[in-house]
Amino acid sequence: MVAYPADVIAELERKANLIRSHIIRMTRAAGSGHPGGSLSSTDLLSALFFKVMNHRPSDPFWDDRDRFVLSKGHAAPAYYATLAESGYFPIEELMTLRKLNTRLQGHPSMNKLPGVEMSTGSLGQGLSVANGMGLAAKLDRKTYRIYCICGDGEMQSGQIWEAAMLGAHFELDNVTAFVDRNMLQIDGPTEKIMSIEPLADKWKAFGWNVIEIDGHDMRQILDACDRAKDTRSKPTMVIAHTVKGKGVSFMENALSFHGKTPNDEEAKKALRELGEDQ
Amino acid sequence: MNWKYASQRKEYGRALIELGKMRKDVVVLDADLSGSTRTADFAKEFPEHFFNCGIAEQNMMGTAAGFAASGKVVFASSFAVFATGRCWDQIRQSIAYPKLNVKICATHAGITVGGDGASHQTGEDIALMRTLPNMTVVVPVDAQETYKTTKTFADWPGPCYLRMSRLDFPVITDPETPFKIGKGTLLREGDDITLVGCGVMVSRCLEAAETLEKRKISAQVINMSSIKPLDEGLLESAAKRTGGFVTAEEHNVVSGLGCAVSCYLAEHRPTPLRRVGLMDTFGESGEGEELMRKYGLTADKIIEAAEEVMKRR
CATH class of the missing domain: 3.40.50.920 (Rossmann fold)
Structure with missing residues (x-):
């Protein structure tokens, strides 16, 4: 296990907090969007873009970059904020989310915004795409890696399990996927709507290297990525246990904030909690 | 009229092999029908560039999108009914919307599929594909034109649909007959x-x-x-x-x-x-x-x- 220095961890946590504040401002300004699942994915995204992945924001199409697919496309606000903080486009542009003529579509569109590797939004499809990227990398004898974040609700769609089979069959050890296990989907708790447990056992049975972590603990996220890198001939599925709405007390585990944005009062309160109300 | 007959599928397989010889960026995907679609011909020559995705067309289209997003020209084949209907949303979301270089080349279109019956026939595939923005749709008239279409698709940017039959079709064109996308x-x-x-x-x-x-x-x-x-x-x-x-x-x-x-x-x-x-x-x-x-x-x-x-x- 690599011992990451405390200042590296603290910086990632600071970035994640900043991204959370962007999510609040963006979704407030847009008046629609998905803050809950964006906040639960934030730490994963921060760890990936600010530490784990090799990428060059000034050269988004650099051949050897690591690839990222946001299968849960509705976490677009978190994704965009992370890309902007990485330097792919100006921070001010974040406030155009969902507005007419914006590059920041409600769900990510690869041909509109630099840094977006794949258009997503219709759930259950991103892992297949990540696998295709993994196969292409192997065919080209390239060593770049592919990262993918799925929602837990997505585990209900059949295509995910088709992709699970393919990833294991072709031994795609260059693919690291995460499931943002925040336990909630639009209509309610996943286990009430359509249970997906025992999730780890399922992925193991499908032939994946499975790692379970606290998806808000930077050290655990970084460690999982390191272990995935060291795993041969198996793709890795990181089950990241998260809290929907993480970081804002009244949004945490609140089903209502899956697809509802904070009003002015709530946004102010949220930013105060995040220490970003200036 | 006295027609000579020739197989579109065979010419598709032949064109794929020629593409495989000419360029390194071509990959071919199939969903457990490679013998029928003739992608098996390509697989035999270029096993490294062929990927059988099993009976999982949705995943095949997503995988194709990932390949295309990585700079590959992807030919994805199955029967027309499965290659268009079963995975239409995947084609829409992951291929047509992002305008990726995936060539959906489907065989066994129409009713001339014959004995398999309505479950395997399709009279809806052209409709399903032509309603998608960014999609090019070609229905070659015969075997020779199928060959030309396949070769043309490799250089034609964006998503394309090629419709082939199971039966041999009357020969209408010859190798010299011009073929151009957008031209009748x-x-x-x-x-x-x-x-x-x-x-x-x-x-x-x-x-x-x-x-x-x-x-x-x-x-x-x-x-x-x-x-x-x-x-x-x-x-x-x-x-x-x-x-x-x-x-x-x-x-x-x-x-x-x-x-x-x-x-x-x-x-x-x-x-x-x-x-x-x-x-x-x-x-x-x-x-x-x-x-x-x-x-x-x-x-x-x-x-x-x-x-x-x-x-x-």
Whole structure:
């Protein structure tokens, strides 16, 4: 296990907090969007873009970059904020989310915004795409890696399990996927709507290297990525246990904030909690 | 008419192998039908560049998108009914919307699939593909044109759909016949009516034109293999010259070639027209030719439609 220095961890946590504040401002300004699942994915995204992945924001199409697919496309606000903080486009542009003529579509569109590797939004499809990227990398004898974040609700769609089979069959050890296990989907708790447990056992049975972590603990996220890198001939599925709405007390585990944005009062309160109300 | 017959699928397989020899960026995907679609021919020559995705078309299309996003030109094959219907949302979201370089090359289209019956036949694939923004749709008239389309697709940017049959089709073109996406071909000149066909129905149009000639009706025949983009210039000049149309396709008359032609004419040059095709029905088991007769995909039906249009001109 690599011992990451405390200042590296603290910086990632600071970035994640900043991204959370962007999510609040963006979704407030847009008046629609998905803050809950964006906040639960934030730490994963921060760890990936600010530490784990090799990428060059000034050269988004650099051949050897690591690839990222946001299968849960509705976490677009978190994704965009992370890309902007990485330097792919100006921070001010974040406030155009969902507005007419914006590059920041409600769900990510690869041909509109630099840094977006794949258009997503219709759930259950991103892992297949990540696998295709993994196969292409192997065919080209390239060593770049592919990262993918799925929602837990997505585990209900059949295509995910088709992709699970393919990833294991072709031994795609260059693919690291995460499931943002925040336990909630639009209509309610996943286990009430359509249970997906025992999730780890399922992925193991499908032939994946499975790692379970606290998806808000930077050290655990970084460690999982390191272990995935060291795993041969198996793709890795990181089950990241998260809290929907993480970081804002009244949004945490609140089903209502899956697809509802904070009003002015709530946004102010949220930013105060995040220490970003200036 | 005495036709020579040739296999579209075989030419598809041959074109893939040539592409494999010429370029390193071609990959081929199939969903457990590689023997039938003839992608197995490519797999044998280039095993590293072939990926069998199993009976999972949705995942195949997503995987194809990932390959394409990584700079590959991807040919993805299955039967037309599965390659378009079963994974339409994956094609829409992961291929057409992001405008990725995936060539969906489907065999066993229409009802000439035969014995397998309605579950494996399709009269909806052209409709499903042509309604997608960014999608190019080509229905080659014969084996030779299938070869040319496959080769052309490799250099044509963005998502494409190629429709092939299970049965051998009459040979209409030769290696020298020009093929261009967006261009139809005038195969026979005539002054009274225009017969516009795609796929196997072009041969039926040519047969119909011969009979019509004997009945003093001068019919011209267009092979409209490029359904999207449609050759509007050719339709315009045909409308000007003949003032009447019959369209013919081995596909539902709803939203196929006939609808594409009618929409253009209705908006730009209203002209009497009749559509010949599957009359909003599923097929059934039987021999291909038997089914063509039972479902009215015949020269006689085209003649009947042409004579009816002549009365309305």
